[in-house]
Amino acid sequence: MIHAIRAAAQELLAAKEERSMLTEDWPDLDVATGYAIQDEALRLRRERGETLVGLKLGLTSRAKQQRMGIDAPLLAWLTDAMILPAGVPVPELIHPRAEPELVFVMGKRLAGPGATAATALAAVSHVCAGIEIIDSRYCDYKFTLPDVVADNGSSAFFSLGPVSKPPSELDLSLEAALVEVDGKIVDTATGAAVQGHPAEALALAANALAARGLAIEPGWVVLTGGMTDAVEMKSGSRVAAHFSNLGSVTLTA
Template sequence: MTAPSSPAADTPDAAVLDAVATELLDREAGRRDGGKLTERFPGLDLDLGYRAQDVLVERKLAAGERLVGAKLGLTSEAKQRRMGIDAPLTAWLTDTMVLEPGAPAVLGELIHPRVEPEIVFVMGEDLAGPGVTPERALAAVEKVAAGYEVIDSRYTDFKFTLPDVVADNASAARFGVSSRLFDPADLDLIAEEAVLRVDGREVDRATGAAVQGNPAAALALAANDLGRRGKKLEAGWIVLTGGMTDAVFLHPGQTVSVDFATLGSIAVTGA
C-alpha cells in the first residue's frame, strides 16, 4: 500500500507542516483538544492542510501503523456549500482505527467521540482520477457493507475551519465494518436506508442519497480529487463513504446502533 508522500524538508512550508502535524499528533496521543491551528498559522490553506495531513499520516505509518483505506468527509452537498467546496474531503484509515465486530470503543483512548452511520465500500481494484464517473467508481467496488465511524476531532468542541479538519485527517479515530458483505449490483445504494439509534431509541435516519446524492458519486469525486494530488484508492482498501446522518456523542456504557434496510445492523458500545 502506498503511503501519502510528505513535502521535502527544505521547502518553505516545511516548518509549518511539521508544527501542525506535531501538534495534532500530540493532541491525539495526550487525549486533549485545542484551538484552531489556522489561527496560529494564518497561511494554512486547504492545500497546506492536505500536505499537513500527508505528514501526519506518514508519521503514523513510520511508527508502525498500516494503511487500510480511506474515508470521505463532508459528503452532504449542503455542508459543502457552507464550507465553500464542491467535493468531499478525503482522509486516511489505518489498522489501529479498526474496531472488530462486537468490540467496544475504549473512551479513555479518545477525546470526545461521536458516531455516524456509513455505507462502506471494499475496493476490488485500484481507482484514480481524473475522469472517474459514478459508474466507473462503482465498477471498481467489490463488496458493500454496513459500517459506522467514530470521529474524534482534536479541536475544542469540534470547531474548526476546512484546512484545520483536513490537516487533522478529517477527525478519523475508529471505525467498524460488518462481516456481512454484499454485491453492489444487488443494491439500490441511493435508496438504502439507515436508522441510527442510541440505546435502542431512534435519533435519526437517512438514505444513501444523503451521501453526495449517491455514494458512488461521492467515491468518484474522491477518486478524482486524489488523482489531482497524485494518489489513488487501492484494491482491497476499505472506503467509508461519508456520514449519512449527523454524528451522535458516545458516552460510557452507551450503545449506538445502525439498522440498514438491506445491509443489516451494526453497533458500538462506549467502554
C-alpha cells in the same frame, strides 16, 4: 514550511484533549497545506507501524458543505490502527461522535481524472455497513476547512458490519440506515444523502486523489461519508446503525 508541517502533524497526532485551531496561530493555512499536514501524519503513523488500509470522505452531504462554504467533500486516510473489531468498546477519546456509513471495499484500482459513478462502482468488490467514530482535536468541533483537513477529517475509529454484498445487488441510493442511541431511534437517512449516490462520492475521491498523483488501490476500504448527522457517544452509551439490506453495526462507549 516543512518544519511547520511536521510540527503540526506531530501536535495533532499527540493531542489527548481539545486544542485551539491551527488557523488561530497560522491564519494563512490553506487546504493544500492541510493535506500536506495530513500526509505527514500518515507518514508518522506508518513509521510507528501502522498500515494504510484506505480512505474516508467527509462533508459529503450538501447541507454540511453549505455550512462549510465548499462544493466538494474532503478526504482523509484510514490505517489498520483505526479498525474497531465487533464487540470492542470505543476507546477513550476527547469527544467522540458516531455516524452511519456505506462502505466500499475495492476490487480494482480506481484512478482519475475522469472517474464517474459507473466506473467507480465497477471497481468495487463489495459493500458493507459501517459506523465511523469521529473525534475532532479542536474545541467544540469548531474548525475551518484547512483545520479539519489537517486533522485527517476528525478521524478516530471505524467498525464494519458482518454483511457484505456486491454493489449489483443493492440500490445504494435507497439503502437506508436507522441510527439508534440507547434503544431510541434518533435519525434516519438513505444513501442518497451521500452526494446523491455513494458511487458519486467514490468517483469524486478518485478524481481528487488524481490531482495529487494518487489512486484508490485494490483492497482499500472507502468510507463514503456520514449518511446522517453524527451523534454524541457518551460514556456507557450504545449506538447502533440498522441498514435495510446490510445488517446492523453496534458500538458501545
